[in-house]
Amino acid sequence: MLTANPKYLNRSSLVGNCFQNNTSNRPLQQCETNQDRGKDNDADENVQKGLPEPLWLLILEVIAAVSLLCFLTLCTMTGLRRCRARSSGSETSVPWTRAVSWKENTVISIDDDLLVNVPKISRQELAEACEDFSNIIGSSQETVVYKGTLKDGREIAVVSLSVPVHYWNDYVELHFHKEVIEMSRPSHENVAKMVGYCKESDPFSRMLVFQYPPNGTLYEHLHDGDGWQLSWPRRMKLALAISRALRYLHTELQPPFAVAALTSSSVYLTEDFSPKIIDFERWRYLATKPGFGSLNGGSVNSVTDSRHKRFMDVQANTYAFGVILLELVSGRASVSKDTGGLVDWARKHLEHPEEFGKLVDPRLQSVNQESLGIVCNVVNLCIDLEPSRRPSMSMIAAILEEGIEASAATLLRNSSLAWAEAELAIS
Numbered sequence: 001m002l003t004a005n006p007k008y009l010n011r012s013s014l015v016g017n018c019f020q021n022n023t024s025n026r027p028l029q030q031c032e033t034n035q036d037r038g039k040d041n042d043a044d045e046n047v048q049k050g051l052p053e054p055l056w057l058l059i060l061e062v063i064a065a066v067s068l069l070c071f072l073t074l075c076t077m078t079g080l081r082r083c084r085a086r087s088s089g090s091e092t093s094v095p096w097t098r099a100v101s102w103k104e105n106t107v108i109s110i111d112d113d114l115l116v117n118v119p120k121i122s123r124q125e126l127a128e129a130c131e132d133f134s135n136i137i138g139s140s141q142e143t144v145v146y147k148g149t150l151k152d153g154r155e156i157a158v159v160s161l162s163v164p165v166h167y168w169n170d171y172v173e174l175h176f177h178k179e180v181i182e183m184s185r186p187s188h189e190n191v192a193k194m195v196g197y198c199k200e201s202d203p204f205s206r207m208l209v210f211q212y213p214p215n216g217t218l219y220e221h222l223h224d225g226d227g228w229q230l231s232w233p234r235r236m237k238l239a240l241a242i243s244r245a246l247r248y249l250h251t252e253l254q255p256p257f258a259v260a261a262l263t264s265s266s267v268y269l270t271e272d273f274s275p276k277i278i279d280f281e282r283w284r285y286l287a288t289k290p291g292f293g294s295l296n297g298g299s300v301n302s303v304t305d306s307r308h309k310r311f312m313d314v315q316a317n318t319y320a321f322g323v324i325l326l327e328l329v330s331g332r333a334s335v336s337k338d339t340g341g342l343v344d345w346a347r348k349h350l351e352h353p354e355e356f357g358k359l360v361d362p363r364l365q366s367v368n369q370e371s372l373g374i375v376c377n378v379v380n381l382c383i384d385l386e387p388s389r390r391p392s393m394s395m396i397a398a399i400l401e402e403g404i405e406a407s408a409a410t411l412l413r414n415s416s417l418a419w420a421e422a423e424l425a426i427s
Contacts, residue, residue: 114177118184119196123205125150126158126198133160143283147212156195157212159283165204176206179282183208186257190245192268192278208283213268213276218324222264223333232367234273235328236404239375241275242267243397246321250314251394258313262320263334264327315387318396322382325375331361343383350380374403 127133129148137157138145146158163172176199183194198207218238221230230238249257259266261281268276323334326342339345349355356376360367378399384390 115180115197118180118194121196121198121207121209123198123200123203123207126207126209129156130158138280143280145280150195154195155212155214157192157210157278157280158198159208159210159280161206161283163204163206165201168204168206180208182257183279183282186249186253188245188248190241190275190277191249192276210278210280211276213270213274215269215271215273217265218267218269218275218327219264219333221269222327222331227331227361227363229273230328232364232371236368236371236375238267238273238275239325239328240397240400240404242277242321242324243393243400245275245277246317246393247397250317250392256314258317259320262317262324264324267324314393315390318382318390318393319387321393321396322379325379325382326359329361329372329375329379330359331363346379347383350376370406371404374400 126146126148129150130146131148133144133146135147136144137147142162144160144162146160148156148158150156180194180197187193192213193211195209195211197209198205221227246259246262249259259277259279259282261279262277266278266280268278270276323343326332326346327334330342330346332339332342332345334342336342346359349358353373353376356372357367357369359376360372378396381391382396
């Protein structure tokens, strides 16, 4: 039997054999080991796993492109709106001095047609009425109040907001418009009527014009003079009239209207001592100017909300009315260097009906005890420390009307009987 010696074998017959080191003449797949196949499979899997990465990058690129397009569109629209606002005479766009927040950089279109039902008075006409703005009757850091007389003879009070134009942004301008509309709503014999407003750019002017009662304020008559003109019946008449005005503002006027700062200084008197409530203080909050685009250290929107809440706080007006009643009864100011707060001083006497007489103004010659008791009981209701327990001004006005008018009728009847008896005695 013949045995083949490998070295004598024809090597051409081994071409493509995997035992040879040279694999150039055979397919690679033919000589792959299991380990090699595993490596190839891992590589294929890695390639497959890497496929989603370009897709995510593509999505991100699309999102970025869309965002950039939206931003450019928004910038273009904002620029066009600014140009239109500047060229339009019916809209107001206050120039910005510096950017603090995105709210302050937002242009707000303000339509002057909102004030179409409120009379507009020129600055020139007001300057002539107020003797070139020299007749100042009151001032604060935020406002100046002038007294004047229009050409038709009406006496007016002009409230000028002391705000430079660079502090007056679009948010404040919009709020100014809303407040003008709000102040023009009340129409009551004991609430001073708003005559009109002034709005001009050169020089920058924002003014409110009110009917002006010429006989001073209730505060002045009670605390700056000897009070001889305010007898007890006249004080009770004032209390009734003020309560009726507040009842109208809180319940009959819809939506309700609350006075920003109700005090004896905001009650003006006519020549026949009829009270007129004027809400001058309302504009001090609008005109506060600690920084551009903010009021009282907060954002315009938040302050607008808090200002709205303050003005709608009818319960605070109820408390303030109780303080005014105390001033009418006692002749004391709401705050005194000698006695401190009027309410704190009066509470100890209000708790005991037998001590009501200790509250009475010593300048008064005679006081009706029945009406005094009614007023003191109403004061107790108004100054309750829990606001929710304070009655509405509708209820308070009804109590005063029933009590004071009844006591006045009794007094008148008794006076008539006394005169009749005197006449009989004389005859």
